[in-house]
Amino acid sequence: MLQIKNLHAKIEDGAEILKGINLEIKPGEVHAIMGPNGAGKSTLSSVIAGKEDYEVTEGEILFEGEEIGEDAPEERAHKGIFLSFQYPVEIPGVTVTNFIKAALNETRKANGLEEMGAKEMLGLIRENSEKLGIRKDFLSRSLNEGFSGGEKKRNEIFQMMMLNPKLAILDETDSGLDIDALRIVADGVNKFRSEGNAVLLITHYQRLLNYIQPDFVHVLADGKIIKTGDKSLALELEEKGYDWLLN
């Protein structure tokens, strides 16, 4: 589904952050990327999503066999790439419902589908919000405005379930969550998982991986994947830290 080949990227007019990433994610798989602060984890997710602040200097990103390096962020979204933000932004005056409605319909239109009817939309919203224990009044609040950390992350996962992407990248989704919120969010991701889609988890801590079982764990350090293993690698990292890999 996603193939990243020798990817180098830098901040516009700045330092190189990704220094030759290779990664392949197949349908049905869950990959976790772990690593110390400043390793380039969030940069990698931003580059895959197409954030303009970064410049790809070498290598390529293929999504379902197609090079997407030149695509605008919304085009990548239309193709089925979803990024759950570490720090979701506030949009005052735009309700959770209105925002997801716009997002879903824009994506449908881009894929040659009719806009979803109000009844169907409401049904889908109800179904997904129930899965995440989201209350009705939450849906009519302004997007992320005054949300707690847990509410923001839950809202990200809610949007993911509504948009039903092929590839979901979860950037530090576990940060700022208490144990109950973490369980709800992880539960949502597990319900979302299927044979047809894939998940890329970006995290500092092994904690999330107790709830979402990865097929592969990669260690990213100084812009490169320096080690790949199965979920036992995460436990080892928890115990030993990153230093033994770096030297």
Place this chain on the structure above:
Amino acid sequence: MSKYTEDDLRVDLENKKYEFGFETDIEYEDFPTGLNEDIIRAISAKKEEPEWMTDWRLESFRIWLKMTEPNWANIKYQKPDFQAIRYYAAPKAKPELASLDEVDPELLKTFAKLGINIEEQKRLANVAVDIVVDSVSVKTTFQETLREKGIIFCSISEAIKEHPDLVKQYLGKVVPRGDNFYAALNSAVFSDGSFCYIPKGVRCPMELSTYFRINQSGTGQFERTLVIADEGSYVSYLEGCTAPSRDENQLHAAVVELIALDDAEIKYSTVQNWYPGNEEGKGGVFNFVTKRGLCERNAKISWTQVETGSAVTWKYPSCILKGDNSVGEFYSIAVTNNHQYADTGTKMIHIGKNTRSTIISKGISAGKSNNSYRGLVKVMPTAKGARNFSQCDSLLMGNECGAHTFPYIEIKDPTAQLEHEATTSKIGEDQIFYCNQRGIDTERAIALIVNGFSKEVLNKLPMEFAIEAQKLLEISLEGSVG
């Protein structure tokens, strides 16, 4: 009026040039340019006005001569040469029209381009429209329904002839002739406008609506509107404006007076979309407007405005809360782009006891424009227990525009309670990227963010107007980020 869909918006966005930039080829009957007492007498004679009206105009002119153009506003423009302006232009005199069939087909075409389908409006929108094309009212609809209720809705010229007592009693009462430079000028040369009277206890069954349109090169437009809501009555009045694009600056100096007698309520909504000038700041309408309402006991006046057009806007719809327990409201969205200047806000003058006022102002600046909120809350010694809430929010797009807030407060009574909140924010690249990532392109993202920002005010507009306003906001800001 057919429904405006997002797809229509998309098409509009693709065509970002001022969409109403066309001229109608109608025969005009013009006066020479310039202003003196003879011109004023000629305007008055042309309109077959009674002598008292002619005298009123002449007196206004004499007042105006002694005044100077104000320069305290945060606006920059080339001051007009008032002797180079043509003060009267009207479609050539025609016999009274009984039906639409008799209206000049060219004019009907103009209406069609503006999307005003009078027939459909009659049937669907339940709106009586008094269309003003360059100063003379051409056609009024729904007169019958209104007449049954005793409501008078006609051109001000007609009112001067048919209802002189009402006009004499109220004209210039809220905005005196010497109130300010532009109001004095308007009082001297006003060409036409609307008049509305709602009798005691009557709730006007439909939104009253006037479409103004400036339609001839070099013609200043001096509209005069007078709305009187008698005791216990209610009226909602809509004012929507478009003008064709021009190279020359056009002066517009309107006066609107509202009178809400005891227990009456007036809702006055405006969508203003005059030509803002081109991207270099050339051309565009100068909009110097005086709007003010007087509230008697328990009366309420709400001003709602969406200002997207004009090169320069100087406008402060205000409320004089004279009667005890009266209420004044001001809800405003002002958008400036390219080289536009807007200096707009309100004055709430609390005179009666327990008077309340609310001010919600949303300013959106883009391009190289400057957008200022200027508001006065004044509490007189008589206004025991007066309350005011003001909220001024500014949204900036890009790095070259300006947002300014000038709140003035004068309190002469210690029991007054005032709250003032203000925020300034910028549409951030992070917000745009977040929307993009969810499949929403930048244009739609801006529309979404701006609509969210403006929602509190948009919600105050009547439904059909709110849709038009939303569309205008989006068109006005097209291409201003990214």
